[in-house]
Amino acid sequence: MAGARALGVLSRFTSRRYALFIGNNFRTFSMAPALLARTHVNYEVKGDVAVVRINDPSSKVNTLSVQMQREMTEVMNEVWANNAVQSAVLISSKPGCFIAGADINMIQACNSPEEVTTLSQEGQKMFERIENSPKPVVAAINGSCLGGGLEFAIACQYRVATKSKKTVLGTPEVMLGLLPGAGGTQRLPKMLGLPSAFDMMLTGRNIRADKAKKMGLVDQLVDPLGPGLKSPEERTIDYLEEVAIECARGIVSKKIPLRKEKGRMQKIQDHIMSYGFVRNQIYKTVHGKVMKQSKGLYPAPLKIIESVKTGVEQGPDAGYLAESQNFGELAKTSESAALIGLYHGQVACKKNRFGTPQKEVKTLAILGAGLMGAGIAQVTVDKGVHTVLKDTAVAGLARGEQQVYKGLNDKTRKKNITSFQRDSILSNLTGQLDYRGFENADMVIEAVFEDINIKHAVLKEVEAVVSPHCIFASNTSALPIKDIAAASKRPDKVIGMHYFSPVDKMQLLEIISTDQTSKDTIASAVAVGLKQGKVIIVVGDGPGFYTTRCLAPMLAEAVRVLQEGVDPKKLDGLTTSFGFPVGAATLADEVGIDVAAHVAEDLGKAFGSRFGGGNVEVLKTMVDLGFKGRKSGKGCYVYQPGLKTKEVNPDIGDILEKYRITPNPAVSSDSDVQYRLVSRFVNEAVMCLQEGILNGPLEGDIGAVFGLGFPPCLGGPFRFVDSFGADKLVEKMRRFEAVYGNHFTPCQLLLDHANDSSKKFHK
Amino acid sequence: MRFGACSLSTTTQLQAQVQTKSKKTLARPGVKNIVLVEGVRTPFLLSGTTYADLMPHDLARAALQGLLNRTNLPKDAVDYIIYGTVIQEVKTSNVAREAALGAGFSDKIPAHTVTMACISSNQAMTTGAGLIAAGQCDAIVAGGVEFMSDVPIRHSRKMRKTMLSLSRAKTLGQRLGLIGSIRLAHLTPELPAVAEFSTAETMGHSADRLAAAFGVSRLEQDEFALRSHTLAKKAQDDGLLQDVISFKVPGRDIVSKDNGIRPSSMEQLKKLKPAFIKPHGTVTAANSSFLTDGASAVLIMSEEKALAMGYKPKAYLRPTYGTPKALERAGLSMSDIDVFEFHEAFAGQIMANLKAMDSDWLPRHTWVGTPPMEKFNLWGGSLSLGHPFGATGCRLVTTVAHRLQKEGGQYGLVAACAAGGQGHAMVIEAYPQ
DSSP: OOTTOOTHHHHHOOOOSSOSSOOOTTHHHHSOTTOOSOSSEEEEEETTEEEEEEOOTTSSSOOBOHHHHHHHHHHHHHHHHOTTOOEEEEEESSTTEEEOOBOHHHHHTOOSHHHHHHHHHHHHHHHHHHHTOSSOEEEEEOSEEETHHHHHHHHSSEEEEEOOTTOEEEOGGGGGTOOOTTTHHHHHHHHHOHHHHHHHHHHOOOEEHHHHHHHTSOSEEEOOOOSSSSOHHHHHHHHHHHHHHHHHHHHHTTSSOSSOOOOHHHHHHHHHHTSHHHHHHHHHHHHHHHHHHHTTOOHHHHHHHHHHHHHHHHOHHHHHHHHHHHHHHHHTSHHHHHHHHHHHHHHHTTSOTTOOOSSOOOEEEEEOOSHHHHHHHHHHHTTTOEEEEEOSSHHHHHHHHHHHHHHHHHHHHTTSSOHHHHHHHHTTEEEESSOTTGGGOSEEEEOOOSOHHHHHHHHHHHHHHSOTTOEEEEOOSSSOHHHHHTTOSOGGGEEEEEEOSSTTTOOEEEEEEOSSSOHHHHHHHHHHHHHTTOEEEEEEOSTTTTHHHHHHHHHHHHHHHHHTTOOHHHHHHHHHHHTOSSOHHHHHHHHOHHHHHHHHHHHHHHHGGGGOSSOHHHHHHHHHTTOOBGGGTBSSEEOOTTOSSOEEOTTHHHHHHHTOOOOOGGGOSHHHHHHHHHHHHHHHHHHHHHTTSSSOHHHHHHHHHHHHOOOGGGTSHHHHHHHHOHHHHHHHHHHHHHHHGGGGOOOHHHHHHHHOTTOOSOO | OOOOTTOOOOOOOTTOSOOSSOOSOOOOTTSOOEEEEEEEEOOOEETTSTTTTOOHHHHHHHHHHHHHHHHTOOTTOOSEEEEEOSSOOGGGSSHHHHHHHHTTOOTTSOEEEEOBTBTHHHHHHHHHHHHHHTTSOSEEEEEEEEOOSSOOOBOOHHHHHHHHHHHHOOSHHHHHHHHHTOOGGGGOOBOOOSBOTTTOOBHHHHHHHHHHHTTOOHHHHHHHHHHHHHHHHHHHHTTOOTTBOOEEOTTSOEEOSOSOOOOOOHHHHHHOOOSSSTTTOOOOSTTBOOBEEEEEEEEEEEHHHHHHTTOOOOEEEEEESTHHHHHHHHTOOGGGOOEEEEOOSBHHHHHHHHHHHTSTTSOGGGOOOOOOGGGBSBTBOHHHHOBOGGGHHHHHHHHHHHHHHHHTOSEEEEEEEETTTEEEEEEEEEOOO
8 A cells, every 4th residue: 555655754854855835925015916917827829729828927936826826817717718729738937847836925824724715715616617628728847846736737637747857746735734725635536546646645745757657647748858959948848838739739639538548457446446445444544654653743644634535435525625624724733833834944044144155165075984974975976066085994984985875876776866877976076095185175074083182183184284265164963163173273264064864864954153263164164055955054152052952951851761760662652752753762872872972971061960860871881881872783772684673672771770760750741751851952942042052943943853853743942832832831840840950940031931921932 | 869069079189280271172281191092881781681690790891801802902901900880799899800800801900899889980980090190000991880680688687697606606506506596587688778878868769859959840850861762762773872882691692782772752751650759759760760780891091002002092081070170170161061971860860960050059159050951961871871880980981082073072071970979070072083
């Protein structure tokens, strides 16, 4: 049952390159209302075919805004009224974008679920008219066709798409806590069958054109063209239009049948699906998978299942009604607000607020070919940057280069790139053991062992060989950058670039600037990070910066919870059911017990008893016994290659027994344990804002969700405080404080918010 | 078949600074003139026809023997033999050497094989010209061969690995274990790639996209294909294709004519469905060149050597890069050229090339205009005569030489494209009659 295969999107909330909802705030207001000339939609009659062209002049992408919809309705009415026109082609004049989705501000501007429901019903009606059009409409798709754009396309009679890499189809609404609200939940199951439709809507993943053709989402493919009489983009759009016009004529002349002959497999599948109990089994399975993966914390997938089910079982009228009502309800949930907030934050963190750096980084050198170093190389080398990977030992270098190769080869196997592209990308990677050629490096990122003396040694070695403009970035997770920069001759060129493991999967990059770091150095680091595809927060310097500093107290609390006799599996269950994608014990294993011990000790020294809780000796004993987490095969759990399930490491029982603490029943309920973990995290985040480590709550939320896996459904620590209530959180913390002391003392900023309920981090 | 502005292929830089003042001859003082003495080819046949049971070196041998017959060249009078080929027969990977020995050339004459897709024999000639210009050789035989009636089809990689391990296995147990590891799927054979390795795109697909990028219609392509076949038929009937030698195929009849020339009607051409991009593509079987068996050979010498040996050369060879560059190097303009022979792999490709030459697509300073059709491929081309990948280049050059003689022109231009975005061009100057 491919139906609800990968709901991992929900738990990990990976972002997409192509945004469904593009908030372009003031666009609609800037238009003079009296202006009757159409700016977004136009059409031209070519023989007997009307070519309807979409182009939002004020944005890089087309969105189904109020104005777009109004003009589209006008144009379609004219097309239908024009007797010379037999058919229509719908095409975007924008390279790389068909329609990227609905205008999110339009939805957010609504005050009640009912208003959103009305909006959805208007969309449904518009697409129904397209679906029932007496003149066939061919959607000619080049570039992103997402959300409302996809719903528009599937309402058309025929779809032609370019095989361009930029052409992706999908229904990413679920990632914003919504559902396809303009007929998508009704048409997709009919087009693709239940399993594929569920898969598409519940994962929200992007589907490339060739896959879409195989699924039946697209009827014909067109190759993108190379250089010719016009630029490739322009000529490809023209060519697509030519082919689509031919298709439209073919449909009118009945040369192209709209009902395709069903294959044998399709017939068999349809037959099976005609049994009610089979369908019920699918609903049940999909529902079960959603509940398992989302822990019931996300209402959108459940509403999607409900809307589909209503449509299939009770007919289209009930289905469309359910869709629009569910859409209205979802749009006003806190989960949707949180996810949309994250989306906006992510967009904001994909911009360089420090401007364009004076010098583009064309050669990047990385010191240390370990997991991190090689990971950084992996995300750099395929962006056309000459990447030098330096290690001190052949074995380490070989392992690192193999990691880069494997990452690219996996992409080849998944057909994201060809083997030729893989090879030519790899030709940009130089592996070496010495500092040869470092004089050409524009930036050096060190990913060597976390020891201030080693960092100082490499910094001096690097400064001896690089040119004056070269930036030195440290990929440290906790050492203050100013301490590292203390050994530098040019501290204005020293910066922190904190990547998260695994680098190719984790989207966040935390950039740390000191008082001495120049603005151009920051701009350059951000530019490199953006090139690497990262979501970036820029924070102030200090022990643990932002992310590590938030994580440390939570892990300290997790250790205490373990010492109090809670089983690691139970601890994981408590954290994941709160919405964390990875449980606290598993997270410690992933981060590395040795790293956790190191950080706990360092930050403990820096922040004093406030960072206490669990006994650091627990972690240290584990490290001494070789239980360093996943990388060593044993940590809280035992990891066996090839095995998906993991068992609790039987040997840690003795360690925990040795450091056993008697739990206080007043603060040890499941819920209390959850809030003990979360409140320390949140309090520390708020304190980072209070101390100016953070630039604002938005970056704080993004850093916590994308770097540490803070529950996406809560939108990050700051949005959580807003929605949960600072007063309620403080109340809980006071109760914990009474038992554990200053570990739970709320910071001043949190108290301010608790005392004044009108104070919100997010407006 | 990508027409690259950057389609630089040949490594030869000779004749680089041809003086632009004299249009009479492109000869430069102090630089050896290189001449084409003779050029021959076997008839080009559709794959799977009369040549079906031969091997590639048999065809190459026939071309070499034909060259020897035409020129009465002593078998030890050449210094070097170079052959171009694309799909290599593994048994005769240096097909130049096998063919040369088989044709009775002295075993003291070294021979090597070059490969550069459809311009392999162009590269063979250019390499030969380079050797002469560098003073290493005086007489070269260059040629090309392609044999599509039989291509190496391999076992799958897994099967090959098992078979190689089997040959190393020492005990019966090891052998049985290896044999037991063979799965049915391993028996699926591996055909030679029709797609380019680097882009994974087939030539036909590429040509269709190229035609679309330059707005070449199906009609234009069909018309061009028809023109090619009609002209080829006329040239064949008029006895103009003098480079074709007769070849007694062992066990079969004597072959003396190309068999792929099929002038048809526009109505019939229109009926064909697109061969590569379905359903809206424009490249069909009829407006593409077909799979062909054939071999060609040319005798290239320094002018002094040719004259000393009593030969009457046919033309001077001036190999350079890409058409605009070739003309620029030679200090010629399009109007100076009397004879054009361009390789026509696909009608769509050649039409796109012509449109590109006439557009802003090329940088202004390299803009040279379009070759006039009344001088263009007048004796047919690859579309009609056939296109044995490795052998076409020599056919083009020989045809230019023959056309210059026949039509009385002074300069000819050869251009050809090849997979991998490469191309080749050469200016040929008539030898004073």
